[in-house]
Amino acid sequence: MRNTAYYLFFLWIGFGLGLIESAQCSLPPGQTNELVKLNDVKKNIKEIAHEIKKISLSITEVEDQLANNFKKYLQAASERKRIEKMVADMTKGLEANEVNLKVNLENTQKMLKAVLIKHIDSNKGPADLVAKKVILNSLAMQIEGVKGELLNSQELKRQIDDLRNRVLEYSRIEMSLKSLLLEKEEEKKIISDRYSEQLKKQMYLNSQYDKMRVELSNKKKKVFPEIELSANNRFRLPLESSQLRYKNNGEGIYIGHDHEMPLFATNTGTVVYVGDLSTYGKLVMIDHGRGLRSVILGNYKVIIKKGDRVNKGDVIGTTNLGLLKHGEIYFEVRKGSKIQNTSNLLERT
Numbered sequence: 001m002r003n004t005a006y007y008l009f010f011l012w013i014g015f016g017l018g019l020i021e022s023a024q025c026s027l028p029p030g031q032t033n034e035l036v037k038l039n040d041v042k043k044n045i046k047e048i049a050h051e052i053k054k055i056s057l058s059i060t061e062v063e064d065q066l067a068n069n070f071k072k073y074l075q076a077a078s079e080r081k082r083i084e085k086m087v088a089d090m091t092k093g094l095e096a097n098e099v100n101l102k103v104n105l106e107n108t109q110k111m112l113k114a115v116l117i118k119h120i121d122s123n124k125g126p127a128d129l130v131a132k133k134v135i136l137n138s139l140a141m142q143i144e145g146v147k148g149e150l151l152n153s154q155e156l157k158r159q160i161d162d163l164r165n166r167v168l169e170y171s172r173i174e175m176s177l178k179s180l181l182l183e184k185e186e187e188k189k190i191i192s193d194r195y196s197e198q199l200k201k202q203m204y205l206n207s208q209y210d211k212m213r214v215e216l217s218n219k220k221k222k223v224f225p226e227i228e229l230s231a232n233n234r235f236r237l238p239l240e241s242s243q244l245r246y247k248n249n250g251e252g253i254y255i256g257h258d259h260e261m262p263l264f265a266t267n268t269g270t271v272v273y274v275g276d277l278s279t280y281g282k283l284v285m286i287d288h289g290r291g292l293r294s295v296i297l298g299n300y301k302v303i304i305k306k307g308d309r310v311n312k313g314d315v316i317g318t319t320n321l322g323l324l325k326h327g328e329i330y331f332e333v334r335k336g337s338k339i340q341n342t343s344n345l346l347e348r349t
Contacts, residue, residue: 041209048202055195062188066181073177080170087163090156227292227335227345234347235266236312238296238331239319251339252295252332258325263317265310266294266331274306284316291336298329 229235239255269288277283281299288294302317310316321327333342 038209038212041205041212045202045205045209048198048205052195052198052202055191055198058191059188059195062184062191066184066188069177069180069184073174073181076170076173076177080167080174083163083167083170087160087167090160090163227340229345231348233267235294235333235342235345236264236347238263238266239329240264251341252330253342255329255331257319257327257329258321259319260321261319262315263296263300263319263329265312265314265316266296266333267292267312269294269310271304271306271308271310271316274302274304282317286310293334295332295334296329297331299327300329 237253237255239257239261241255241257241261265286267286267288269286269292271284272287272293273283273285275283277297280297282297282302284296284302284304286294296316298319299321300317300319304310304316319327319329331342333340333345
């Protein structure tokens with residue numbers, strides 16, 4: 001866990017230093033052009049992402065319109081069917097009632113005619129005349145009642161006609177909504193096709209962007225070739241210890257120790273940073289010129305300060321175990337912002 005913390009911390013330190021030094025360095029012309037192209041692709045990706053967002057909103061809007069219009073369509077269809085059933089029921093009842101009324105009227109008229117004929121043929125006195133008048137009045141009232149019901153049937157027919165007109169109106173609404181639904185479905189299909197095209201374009205540009213970024217990154221790495229140092233300029237270890245552990249990727253070196261011992265400057269240079277880093281201990285950074293810097297991190301006492309000039313092998317501090325039985329010092333060399341394979345830069349024995 002401690003090694004991982006060291007590693008992550010130095011990545012952060014290296015990134016900060018890299019930003020400063022990168023700002024002071026210019027890329028070769030070819031890489032500058034490629035960087036411009038890379039930025040253009042990135043800009044296109046952002047524009048397409050914006051377009052995709054707009055298209056997505058359009059699809060949502062059309063889908064909402066489809067849902068609302070479909071709801072209206074179902075309501076219109078339901079209302080039309082309800083009225084059609086009312087018309088069918090009313091028409092059926094009206095037809096049956098009219099038949100009964102016509103039969104009743106016809107029978108009543110026949111009875112009235114028969115009574116009148118009988119009255120003419122035989123007149124047995126005042127009592128008989130009164131009785132016949134009562135019958136005639138009753139039959140006349142029945143006839144008027146039937147005629148009234150027939151008039152009511154005519155009114156019912158007008159109501160049925162109005163309902164049929166409403167059915168036609170709802171049918172027209174249904175047809176209009178159905179046509180609108182088809183238009184919106186076609187509009188949605190067109191927008192969805194545009195959406196798919198933009199997504200494909202975005203995926204393609206993303207792949208191109210990643211490819212160009214990797215290629216540019218590889219070319220940047222070639223700006224810093226493998227460092228070749230003369231025997232006098234090679235680095236020494238900050239501790240005289242046999243407990244060495246190298247990082248898996250061959251960059252920095254961890255040096256273990258089990259007692260207090262002197263800490264040495266790994267090469268000649270100027271101290272550019274001395275400070276405490278929370279639980280990580282002390283950090284000393286020495287600038288050796290030609291873009292080379294050494295970094296020493298760990299739990300130790302420092303006897304130098306920023307700005308001091310040191311020679312290779314000068315004592316710059318003493319390790320401090322405290323209550324621990326074993327300690328560890330981390331050491332790395334950087335060229336600009338890039339960590340070097342530090343073990344390849346050490347003095348050869």
